[in-house]
Each structure stands twice: as C-alpha cells, then as structure tokens.
Amino acid sequence: MGLLATGNSQNANLWYINTGTLFDMATGKFRAGVNGSWVLDGGLSNCLGITGRAQTYKSGLAGSLIARAMNVHPEAVALIWDTENTVASGAARYDDFVPVDKPVSNRIEFCNATSMNLTEFYDRFKKMVEEKLTHRKDYIVESPFLDLNTGKPIKVWVPTFVLVDSFSKANASQNSNVFEANDIDSNGMNTLYLKDGMVKTRIMQDLPTRAARAGIYVIMTAHVGDKIDLDPYAPTPKQMQYMKGSDRMKNVGSGFEFLTTGLVQTLKAECLQDSNKKCLYPDQYSTARDVNLVTTIAVRGKNNSSGSDVPYVLSQNQGLLNTVTNFHFLRNNKNYGLDVEGNNQKFASKLLPDIKFTRNTLREVSGGSYRVRRAIELTAQLCFIQNMWSTFRMPECIRMPIERFAELMTHNEKCGVDRVLESTGVWSTSKQDRERLTILDVLNILSAKK
Numbered sequence: 311m312g313l314l315a316t317g318n319s320q321n322a323n324l325w326y327i328n329t330g331t332l333f334d335m336a337t338g339k340f341r342a343g344v345n346g347s348w349v350l351d352g353g354l355s356n357c358l359g360i361t362g363r364a365q366t367y368k369s370g371l372a373g374s375l376i377a378r379a380m381n382v383h384p385e386a387v388a389l390i391w392d393t394e395n396t397v398a399s400g401a402a403r404y405d406d407f408v409p410v411d412k413p414v415s416n417r418i419e420f421c422n423a424t425s426m427n428l429t430e431f432y433d434r435f436k437k438m439v440e441e442k443l444t445h446r447k448d449y450i451v452e453s454p455f456l457d458l459n460t461g462k463p464i465k466v467w468v469p470t471f472v473l474v475d476s477f478s479k480a481n482a483s484q485n486s487n488v489f490e491a492n493d494i495d496s497n498g499m500n501t502l503y504l505k506d507g508m509v510k511t512r513i514m515q516d517l518p519t520r521a522a523r524a525g526i527y528v529i530m531t532a533h534v535g536d537k538i539d540l541d542p543y544a545p546t547p548k549q550m551q552y553m554k555g556s557d558r559m560k561n562v563g564s565g566f567e568f569l570t571t572g573l574v575q576t577l578k579a580e581c582l583q584d585s586n587k588k589c590l591y592p593d594q595y596s597t598a599r600d601v602n603l604v605t606t607i608a609v610r611g612k613n614n615s616s617g618s619d620v621p622y623v624l625s626q627n628q629g630l631l632n633t634v635t636n637f638h639f640l641r642n643n644k645n646y647g648l649d650v651e652g653n654n655q656k657f658a659s660k661l662l663p664d665i666k667f668t669r670n671t672l673r674e675v676s677g678g679s680y681r682v683r684r685a686i687e688l689t690a691q692l693c694f695i696q697n698m699w700s701t702f703r704m705p706e707c708i709r710m711p712i713e714r715f716a717e718l719m720t721h722n723e724k725c726g727v728d729r730v731l732e733s734t735g736v737w738s739t740s741k742q743d744r745e746r747l748t749i750l751d752v753l754n755i756l757s758a759k760k
Contacts, residue, residue, distance in 0.1 A: 325455065327354040327469050327527055328736035329378040331632050332639065335694045336608060336620045337572060340704075340750050342456045344463050348750040349454050349737050354379055354471070354527045355571040357518040361532040361559050362576030367604045367624050369396070369475050371576065372529045374630035376471050377407035379527070380414040382736050388414075388471035389438065391431050392422045393479045407629035428480040428506070432513055435520075438470060442524040449525065451739045454746065467525020468739045477530040478561040482509040510563030518569055533560045534575065573609040582623065582638075584669075591623065591634045593673040600626050603638070618698050633676040633683050636690035643697060647689035647712040659685035660716040662731065681731040691735070691749045707757040708750065718756040725755040 328334050328350060338352015354375060362368040373390075380386050390401065397403045401418040408414055426434070442449050452463040474480060521528050534557050557575075559566060567573065582590035582601045589596040604622045621642070623634040637657075640646045649658045651666070658666045662685040667675040676682045692712060695701065701708055719730055725747075733747035 324356075324522065325453065325466050326351050327379050328382050328738075329353045329375045330382055330736045331375070331378060331630060332620065332622065332635055332690060332694065333375060334736075335691055336618065336698075340748065342458060343454045343737075344456050347454065347746070348748050348754070349746075350735060350748050350750075351455070354469075354529070356521045356527055357569070357571045358527075358529045359477075359532060359566060359570040359573040360529060360576065361534050361573065361609070363534050366576035366579045367602065368531045368576045370624050370626070370629050371574075371604065371606070371622060372473055372475060372531050373404055374407045374624070376473050376529060377404045377414050377629070378632075379469070379471060380404075380417060381408050381412050382738050383469055384412075384740050386469045386471060386739075387417045387419070388473065389419045389434065390421070390473045390475070391426060391480075392420070392475055393481070394476060395422045395424065397422070406627060423479070423481070428482045428509055428513070431474070431480070432517075435472065435517070435526075438472075439520050439524045439526060442467070442470065442526070453739065454737050466739060470524070470526045472521075472526060472528040474528070474530045476532055477510065477566070478533040478559075480506070480510070482506045506561065507563045510561075511565055512563075514563055514565040514569045518571055530562075530566075530570070532562045532566065534558065535560045567609075575607050575609050577605045577607055577619070579604045579624075590669060591631070591638075591672055592670055593677075595627065596625075601631070601634070602626070620698075631673070633686055634672060636686045637672060639690050640686070640693060643693050646693040659689055660712055661685040661689060661719065662727075663716075684731045684733070687735065688730070688749055688752070692753075695749070705750070705754065707753040710753055710757065715753070715756065719752075722756055725752060 326334075326338060331353075334350055334352035336352070337355070338350050340348040341351045343349040360368045360372050376388055376390070380388060390404070397420075401415040401420040404418060405413045405415045421431070449468045450465050451468055453466040455464040455466070456462075457464045517528065520526075536558065579602045581599050582603050583598060584590050587598055589598055589601050591601050602624055604624050606620050606622065608618050608620065621635070621639060623631045623638050625631055640648055645654075645657075647660050649660055649663055650656070656666050656668055657672075658664070659682070662681055665675065665679065665682055667682075676686065689712060692708075692710075692715065695708055719725065719727055729745070730747065730752055732744060733752075734742060734744040735746070735748050737746060
C-alpha cells in the first residue's frame with residue numbers, strides 16, 4: 311500500500327510513537343484514523359538502534375527523541391541507563407531537551423554503570439514488562455487509529471521508554487570486580503568480553519519481542535569503528551547495505567543489526583557557522599560551536615524505506631532543535647515553501663507570510679509563536695513527503711504545490727489559517743489540548759470538492 315497503510319491489525323504493540331520531529335516523517339507512514347482522519351504512524355519503534363562514530367551526536371539525538379516523546383505522552387515514564395557515566399546531571403539533563411515549562415526528569419529513572427550492570431538492567435527491564443502485563447487494564451487506552459473491521463478505535467499501550475546509552479559499553483558484570491580478582495594479563499581476563507558478547511546476543515534475541523508485548527519503546531546507541539582485515543587484499547563486505555564496508559558496530563553481540571526494529575547511523579557532524587565563524591542559528595545562550603548539523607542515514611527501517619540521508623540540527627546544550635531542523639531542511643531544498651527577501655537575508659513561511667525572520671532571529675521568533683513553528687513544520691513535512699517518500703498509491707493531494715496549499719488555506723472557510731496553524735500533527739495516548747490534523751488531513755480537506 312505504499313506509505314499509506316489501511317491495515318486493521320489488532321496488535322496494540324506495533325504502533326510507532328510520535329516525537330513531533332522530522333524523525334517521525336523519516337520512519338513513518340499514514341494509517342487510517344477515526345472520523346475519517348489520517349494518523350502519522352512514525353517515530354520510535356519498540357527497539358531502535360542509533361549507531362555512529364564518536365562525537366556524531368548519537369547520544370544527543372537519542373536523548374532528544376526520548377524527551378520529546380515523553381512530552382507528547384505526559385503519562386509515560388522512562389528508564390535511562392548511562393553505561394559510560396557521561397551524564398553528570400542525571401535525569402535533569404533531559405529537561406534541557408524540552409520546553410522549560412514541560413520538564414520530564416520527574417518521570418525518569420536514571421541509572422549509570424556504577425549502580426547497574428547489564429544483567430541487573432535486564433532484570434529491571436523484565437520487571438517493567440511484567441508490571442504492565444499484570445496491570446494491563448491500567449495501561450491500555452483508545453488510540454486515534456481505526457479498526458476497519460469494527461469501525462472502532464484500536465486500543466494501544468501507554469508507552470514506556472528505555473534508553474541504553476550505549477549498548478556497546480554495557481558490561482555483563484561489574485568490571486571492577488573482574489579487575490580486582492585478576493591480574494591484567496591473567497587468563498581470567500580473556501573471557502571478559504566473550505561473556506559480554508554472549509549476554510548481549512541473548513538479550514537481543516529476547517528484548518524486541520518482550521518490549522512489544524507491553525508497549526515499551528527502547529533506544530540503544532552503539533559505537534561504530536573500523537573493520538580490521540587480517541588480509542589487506544581481501545574485499546571488505548558491508549555489514550549492512552547502507553553502511554560503509556569499513557564500518558562495523560562494536561561490542562553489541564550478534565543480532566543487533568537485524569533484530570532491532572529500526573537502525574539509524576549518524577554519519578557526520580559539522581559545526582554550523584556563518585562567514586564570520588559565529589553560530590549560524592543563534593539564541594541568547596549560543597556559543598560559536600554550539601549548533602551542529604548531524605547527517606544520518608536510515609540503515610534499515612521496517613515502517614518506511616531505507617537508505618535516505620536525513621539531516622538534524624542539534625545544540626550541544628539543548629539537543630535536537632526541531633524548528634531549526636525543519637527550516638534548514640527547507641533551505642537545503644531550494645527554499646521550499648519560503649518567501650525570501652534580499653540576498654537570503656529575510657524569510658517567511660508561505661503559510662504565514664506576514665511574520666518575517668532572519669537566521670539570527672529564527673529561534674527567538676519561533677520560540678514565541680506556535681503558529682510560526684507549525685507553519686514551518688507543515689511545510690517541511692510536505693517537502694519531505696514530496697522529495698523523500700514514494701507516493702505510490704497515495705492520494706493526489708499529497709503532490710499539491712506548497713503555493714497552492716497556502717492559497718487554498720487562506721480562502722477555505724472550513725480549514726482556514728486559524729484552524730490549521732493552531733492544530734497539532736502528533737497523536738497521543740493522552741487527551742490533547744489541540745485539534746489533531748496531520749498534513750494529510752489538511753490536504754484532504756483543502757482539496758475536497760465543495
């Protein structure tokens with residue numbers, strides 16, 4: 311069915327959890343919703359792997375997606391295990407990734423490698439699953455997805471989130487105990503990493519299925535390094551189709567690459583600066599090197615196609631900058647949906663042409679205006695679909711030029727500017743304050759014959 315799914319699966323475990331970012335478009339498709347609506351089934355899957363080399367922001371991306379998903383689902387809780395002891399501020403770090411008035415740290419159980427090893431973590435994970443299964447009635451709610459057999463909403467799990475950062479550095483037992491019991495060159499040390507690999511392989515064979523049974527959404531980060539060939543003349547096979555032949559995921563056990571339900575690789579990170587070496591998209595807190603462009607590739611996806619490069623703009627301090635990501639994506643696609651004045655000095659969304667901004671004021675203007683954020687978001691989503699999705703078997707309206715979209719919205723009494731730009735595109739297991747209208751909903755209404 312292309313990227314427009316109409317299936318009526320009764321499985322309450324398989325829906326993707328929206329994060330409200332471009333990541334949802336990169337991993338999603340539209341599914342039939344209640345009252346003739348369409349729901350974007352994209353975002354976090356039950357077992358998502360994010361891999362990459364050092365300093366390519368895989369931890370920042372993973373943490374941002376978890377925090378933003380928790381904002382969409384205010385009743386959700388999370389378990390975060392920092393295996394590298396790199397987050398000194400603990401759960402408070404994840405409040406940096408969301409609006410100040412919507413903290414998530416009070417719903418996070420945060421652990422590090424000094425308090426938990428891999429075996430202990432998995433015991434804790436299994437208890438989370440059993441808790442939800444035992445009290446199933448407390449965690450199952452109606453969703454906006456439509457059961458085409460009964461005409462009723464499909465019931466889904468209230469999501470629970472888990473982040474393992476990183477799986478590569480997770481240890482099956484406390485390393486300090488092993489080092490105390492053995493000399494560094496003793497035979498007892500030889501089995502240390504073999505045991506880790508064995509335990510990780512067993513976990514990967516069990517975790518995705520167990521997570522799906524109880525609506526638990528896991529992100530595991532993993533390090534990528536060089537493949538070492540003993541024979542320099544031997545051809546280097548790729549670990550996966552869209553990975554370089556020289557890239558290898560490190561210390562994750564066998565099965566990580568094909569048992570995860572989605573796999574994203576952070577390919578590179580580059581500092582976004584202007585010609586004067588200042589931050590390209592500043593706010594009042596920015597330093598010259600705070601904002602970076604992180605290029606990712608969908609190595610494998612089960613809900614959308616693989617192989618597409620997707621860029622995200624991340625701040626070292628504030629994580630994924632959603633509106634900046636959307637805007638930068640539009641700029642890189644020939645200023646799609648943007649009115650541009652001067653020599654790329656002043657901008658406005660064609661969906662909201664009266665509010666203008668510059669690169670330097672984008673974060674300030676959008677931070678104070680939901681309508682600006684929503685206009686840029688909708689434009690970026692339509693651009694993403696038209697340039698990066700296969701629109702095979704999708705409605706003709708999905709190919710609507712952005713100029714036509716803006717024109718119809720301005721003159722449509724049923725779906726005008728106020729209704730569209732005050733709506734939200736994400737679905738939630740909680741009651742939503744804003745009307746849910748996905749980009750496909752809006753296009754359907756605007757193109758309907760009167």
